[in-house]
Amino acid sequence: xxxxxxxxxxxxxxxxxxxxxxxxxxxxxxxxxxxxxxxxxxxxxxxxxxxxxxxxxxxxxxxxxxxxxxxxxxxxxxxxxxxxxxxxxxxxxxxxxxxxxxxxxxxxxxxxxxxxxxxxxxxxxxxxxxxxxxxxxxxxxxxxxxxxxxxxxxxxxxxxxxxxxxxxxxxxxxxxxxxxxxxxxxxxxxxxxxxxxxxxxxxxxxxxxxxxxxxxxxxxxxxxxxxxxxxxxxxxxxxxxxxxxxxxxxxxxxxxxxxxxxxxxxxxxxxxxxxxxxxxxxxxxxxxxxxxxxxxxxxxxxxxxxxxxxxxxxxxxxxxxxxxxxxxxxxxxxxxxxxxxxxxxxxxxxxxxxxxxxxxxxxxxxxxxxxxxxxxxxxxxxxxxxxxxxxxxxxxxxxxxxxxxxxxxxxxxxxxxxxxxxxxxxxxxxxxxxxxxxxxxxxxxxxxxxxxxxxxxxxxxxxxxxxxxxxxxxxxxxxxxxxxxxxxxxxxxxxxxxxxxxxxxxxxxxxxxxxxxxxxxxxxxxxxxxxxxxxxxxxxxxxxxxxxxxxxxxxxxxxxxxxxxxxxxxxxxxxxxxxxxxxxxxxxxxxxxxxxxxxxxxxxxxxxxxxxxxxxxxxxxxxxxxxxxxxxxxxxxxxxxxxxxxxxxxxxxxxxxxxxxxxxxxxxxxxxxxxxxxxxxxxxxxxxxxxxxxxxxxxxxxxxxxxxxxxxxxxxxxxxxxxxxxxxxxxxxxxxxxxxxxxxxxxxxxxxxxxxx
Numbered sequence: 053x054x055x056x057x058x059x060x061x062x063x064x065x066x067x068x069x070x071x072x073x074x075x076x077x078x079x080x081x082x083x084x085x086x087x088x089x090x091x092x093x094x095x096x097x098x099x100x101x102x103x104x105x106x107x108x109x110x111x112x113x114x115x116x117x118x119x120x121x122x123x124x125x126x127x128x129x130x131x132x133x134x135x136x137x138x139x140x141x142x143x144x145x146x147x148x149x150x151x152x153x154x155x156x157x158x159x160x161x162x163x164x165x166x167x168x169x170x171x172x173x174x175x176x177x178x179x180x181x182x183x184x185x186x187x188x189x190x191x192x193x194x195x196x197x198x199x200x201x202x203x204x205x206x207x208x209x210x211x212x213x214x215x216x217x218x219x220x221x222x223x224x225x226x227x228x229x230x231x232x233x234x235x236x237x238x239x240x241x242x243x244x245x246x247x248x249x250x251x252x253x254x255x256x257x258x259x260x261x262x263x264x265x266x267x268x269x270x271x272x273x274x275x276x277x278x279x280x281x282x283x284x285x286x287x288x289x290x291x292x293x294x295x296x297x298x299x300x301x302x303x304x305x306x307x308x309x310x311x312x313x314x315x316x317x318x319x320x321x322x323x324x325x326x327x328x329x330x331x332x333x334x335x336x337x338x339x340x341x342x343x344x345x346x347x348x349x350x351x352x353x354x355x356x357x358x359x360x361x362x363x364x365x366x367x368x369x370x371x372x373x374x375x376x377x378x379x380x381x382x383x384x385x386x387x388x389x390x391x392x393x394x395x396x397x398x399x400x401x402x403x404x405x406x407x408x409x410x411x412x413x414x415x416x417x418x419x420x421x422x423x424x425x426x427x428x429x430x431x432x433x434x435x436x437x438x439x440x441x442x443x444x445x446x447x448x449x450x451x452x453x454x455x456x457x458x459x460x461x462x463x464x465x466x467x468x469x470x471x472x473x474x475x476x477x478x479x480x481x482x483x484x485x486x487x488x489x490x491x492x493x494x495x496x497x498x499x500x501x502x503x504x505x506x507x508x509x510x511x512x513x514x515x516x517x518x519x520x521x522x523x524x525x526x527x528x529x530x531x532x533x534x535x536x537x538x539x540x541x542x543x544x545x546x547x548x549x550x551x552x553x554x555x556x557x558x559x560x561x562x563x564x565x566x567x568x569x570x571x572x573x574x575x576x577x578x579x580x581x582x583x584x585x586x587x588x589x590x591x592x593x594x595x596x597x598x599x600x601x602x603x604x605x606x607x608x609x610x611x612x613x614x615x616x617x618x619x620x621x622x623x624x625x626x627x628x629x630x631x632x633x634x635x636x637x638x639x640x641x642x643x644x645x646x647x648x649x650x651x652x653x654x655x656x657x658x659x660x661x662x663x664x665x666x667x668x669x670x671x672x673x674x675x676x677x678x679x680x681x682x683x684x685x686x687x688x689x690x691x692x693x694x695x696x697x698x699x700x701x702x703x704x705x706x707x708x709x710x711x712x713x714x715x716x717x718x719x720x721x722x723x724x725x726x727x728x729x730x731x732x733x734x735x736x737x738x739x740x741x742x743x744x745x746x747x748x749x750x751x752x753x754x755x756x757x758x759x760x761x762x763x764x765x766x767x768x769x770x771x772x773x774x775x776x777x778x779x780x781x782x783x784x785x786x787x788x789x790x791x792x793x794x795x796x797x798x799x800x801x802x803x804x805x806x807x808x809x
Contacts, residue, residue: 082184091186095633095646097140103650104131104143105629105689107658107666108193110621111172112153116179123657123695128185130655135186142650143186144632146193147173150201151621152305155562159593160749165562166589169196191635195624196562200631202584203641204624205567207673209577210680211287212568216244216335223679229284237265238280244335245283250276278574286332286676289575292555293401294599295428296324302595303559310726311709312426317751318710318726322425323401326599329557329566329617333672337361337549339686340671348691353663360664362550367534368470369543371396371447374455378407380447383469383548387537388511388529391518392476392497394487396447396458397440399466400424408458410444417441417460424462432462438489450542451519461486467552481507498526554669556620561593561602563618570613585614625666626673629653629688647683656689667692703735704728704767705745708758712751715758717765723758730766740764 085091106127109120131143149169157172158165173194180187193200214223219240229241243262250272251261269277282288295304299319303326308315333340341361344354366385373380380396398405400421409417420441424432440461447456456474463482464473477487477494484507487494496502498513511526520536521529537543557566565585567578578585588606596604596616603609604616627641634646670688678686705714706725715723717738734744742764746752757764 078184082181091143091188092190093140093142093188095649099138099140101650102134102139102141103654104141105653105656106145107662108146108148108628109176110151110153111147111149111169111176112157113172115175121183124185126695127657131186142632143188144191145180145187146628147176148625149194149196150563150624152560155560155593191632193628193631193635195628198584198586201564201624203631204564205583205585206580206641207627208287209567211331211676212285212577214286214676214680215284216286216332223286223676226281226285233266233269235266237269238263243283248283250280275572275574287329287556288332289327289329291325292328293323294326295321296599297321303599306428306430309428313710313726315728318707320426324599328555331554331556331672333554334549334551336672336675337363337551339675340668343671343687347687347689350694353660353692353694356663357668360551364548366546366548367537367543368546369537371450373408374446374448376408378404380404380472381470382472382474383546384474387533388515388521388526389476389479389497390451390533392478392495393449393456393474394477394495395475395492396456397461397464397473397475398458399464399471400460400462401466402471405443405460408443408445413442413444417443420460427462429465432465435462438486440486440490450540468550469548477507478502479507479509483507557617558620559595559599559601560618561590563620564623565618566615568615570615622666622669626669630683652685652690653688654690656692657695660694702769703730703732704769705730705740706767712754713756713758714764716760717767718760719758727767735766738766738768740766
C-alpha cells in the first residue's frame with residue numbers, strides 16, 4: 053500500500069514529503085533480520101516460552117495460494133506481540149512435502165517429484181520471505197527429507213512394536229504381551245478384532261476359537277504367532293478395499309473417482325481387496341474424547357471430532373438364520389425396539405451373503421453386489437436413491453420367532469458395527485422409506501407416536517406389540533432387553549465407535565517407505581540402525597502388478613522383499629510440531645529436554661478441514677509417544693484457532709459418462725454426466741477455451757464438445773480457494789489478495805482477544 057493509502061504503488065509523495073520506498077525499506081530490514089538472526093530462538097531461556105505454529109503448506113504447486121497468508125499473518129502478528137511481552141517465542145515453518153498432491157503435480161508436468169518439490173519450495177520460501185514473516189528458518193523441516201523421514205519411520209516402528217493394554221489404558225511394548233502369552237496365554241488380553249480367529253472350536257458348534265493358553269501359544273508356528281501379534285500391534289497390516297481401475301492399472305484415491313468411474317478417462321472403477329497398513333486409532337477413542345475436555349478448541353471443532361469418533365452404547369444381538377447354521381450379528385443402540393424389526397439390512401460386502409442367498413434370488417443379489425463394487429463409501433453414504441436386493445433368507449427374532457427378511461443395501465457399510473442392522477421402520481426414517489419403497493409391512497410398536505406417514509425416533513413411547521416389554525416405557529425397556537439377551541446367551545452389552553482404524557498405506561511412489569521386510573508372509577521390522585530406508589529413484593511412476601505400488605517395479609527392492617506400499621501424506625505431519633523443537637538432532641526425533649521445555653503448542657492456527665484427519669492423527673501419535681515415555685505431554689495443541697477460508701468461484705465441465713465428450717452446462721440434463729473440476733485459467737467468465745482444454749491434459753487431447761450457441765459454458769460453484777487447481781496459478785495470481793485475508797485476520801484476532809491466549 054502506498055503512502056496515499058492506495059495499493060499498487062511502491063512510492064509516492066504527499067505535500068512535498070520525501071518518497072517512502074516500501075520495497076527498498078522492506079529489503080533492508082529483511083536482510084537485517086536474516087543477518088542478525090532476529091527470530092532465531094534457543095531451547096534454553098530465562099524467559100517464559102510460547103510456541104506459535106501454523107499448519108505447514110504442501111509445496112505441490114507453483115506457489116502459495118491466497119489462503120496461506122490468511123493464517124500466517126495472524127500467527128506472525130501474535131508471535132511478535134508475545135515476543136514484545138517478554139516471551140521466548142518459537143515460531144517455525146516447514147513443508148509437508150510428501151503425498152499425492154505433489155506426486156500428481158510432478159506427473160502432470162513430466163518431472164520427478166523430488167525436483168518439482170524442491171523447485172516449489174524455493175518459490176514458497178521466496179514468497180514467504182517477501183511477505184516478511186518472523187519465522188525461525190533455522191528450524192525448517194521438509195517431510196520428504198531423509199533426515200526427517202528417518203524419524204517418521206522410527207516412530208512407525210515404535211507403533212509396530214507396541215500394543216494397547218486395555219487394563220492400564222496405555223500403549224506398551226509388544227514384548228510384554230509376548231511374555232504374558234508365554235506364561236498365561238491371552239487371558240486378560242482378548243484379541244481386539246472380533247472377526248479374527250485362530251481356528252474353530254472343537255465343540256462342533258462352529259464357534260470361532262479366539263483364546264489360547266501358554267502351552268498352545270508355545271506350540272504355534274512362527275507364522276501363527278506373528279499373525280496373532282499383528283492383531284494387537286498399534287501399526288498393523290491387514291486387507292482393505294481400495295478403488296481399483298483396471299483400464300489405468302492403478303489404485304485411485306476417493307477424490308479421483310466420480311460416480312463409479314475414474315476422473316481421468318472415465319474408466320470403470322471397482323472395489324478391490326489389497327494388502328494395507330493401518331493405525332489402531334480406535335484403541336485411543338475414549339482418550340481422544342477425554343482429551344477434548346483439556347484443550348481450547350472451538351465447540352464446533354470438538355463436536356466434529358466427537359461425532360467422528362461416534363461413541364455409542366447398546367447391544368450386539370445374535371439372530372439365527374432360517375435353515376442355516378450361520379448367525380447374523382447385529383449391533384443396535386435401541387434394543388427396546390426389537391419387536392418392531394421388520395427386515396434386516398446387510399452390507400453387500402459381507403461374506404455371509406454368499407452362504408445364505410437363495411437360488412431364486414442369487415442373480416439379483418450378484419448383480420446388486422457388482423453395482424455396489426463400483427461405488428465408494430462416500431458415494432454410498434451420500435446416495436439419496438433407495439436401492440437394495442432381497443437375499444431370499446430370513447433371520448429369526450429370538451423372542452417371538454418372527455421370520456425377518458434379510459436384504460442387502462449400499463447404505464449399510466461393512467466397516468461400522470457388524471455390517472448389519474435390524475430395521476425398525478416405525479422408528480427410523482431411513483428404514484421407513486426403505487420399507488415403503490419395497491412394500492415391506494410395518495409393525496407399529498409405538499402406538500399413537502407413529503402416524504403411518506413417517507417414522508418417529510422417540511424414546512418416550514409406551515411400547516405396544518412388544519412381548520415381555522409390552523406396556524413398558526421405551527427408556528426403561530433398553531436395560532431390560534439387554535439383560536434378557538445376556539441371560540439367554542444370545543448377545544452382549546457393547547460400546548461401539550463410528551471411527552475406524554486409520555488406513556496408513558498408499559499404492560503410490562512419493563511417500564515414506566515402510567521400514568519392513570517380508571519373509572514367508574511375515575512382516576519383520578528393520579532395526580533403528582538401518583534407518584532411514586531411503587526412497588529409491590525411479591523413472592516411471594506406473595503401478596506395480598495387481599495394484600501394488602510403483603516400488604514393486606524395482607527389481608532390487610523386490611529382491612530384498614521390502615514393503616512396496618508407502619506411507620500416506622499425513623505420516624510426516626502427525627509429529628512435525630515435535631521436530632521443530634529439536635530439528636538437527638541426529639540421535640533422537642526430539643530430545644526429552646527440548647520437548648519438556650517447549651511442551652504443547654500454545655497457539656495452533658489452521659483450517660477446520662483437518663478436524664477428523666490431521667488433528668486426530670497427531671493427537672493419537674502424541675498420546676502413543678507419551679505412553680512410551682518419549683515425551684511428557686499427551687495433547688499436542690493447547691489452543692487451536694481456525695482462521696476460516698477464503699472462497700472463490702470454481703469451474704466445472706460435464707463429461708458424458710464413459711466417453712470423452714463434454715456437454716455444455718445448459719444441456720447437461722439431457723445426458724448422464726460426471727462433473728469435473730477445470731483449471732479456471734482456461735475459462736473466461738463461464739466460457740471454456742476448448743482448445744486450451746484439449747492441451748491441458750493428455751487424456752483430453754481428443755475431447756469433443758456439445759456446445760450451446762457455439763460456446764461451451766461451464767458450471768460454477770463458490771468454494772474454498774484451497775481447491776484442487778489453486779496450485780496452478782499460485783498466490784501471485786490472486787486479484788486483490790489482501791482483501792479477504794484482512795477481514796478474516798480481524799476476526800481471528802477478536803477470537804484470540806476473547807480467549808486471552
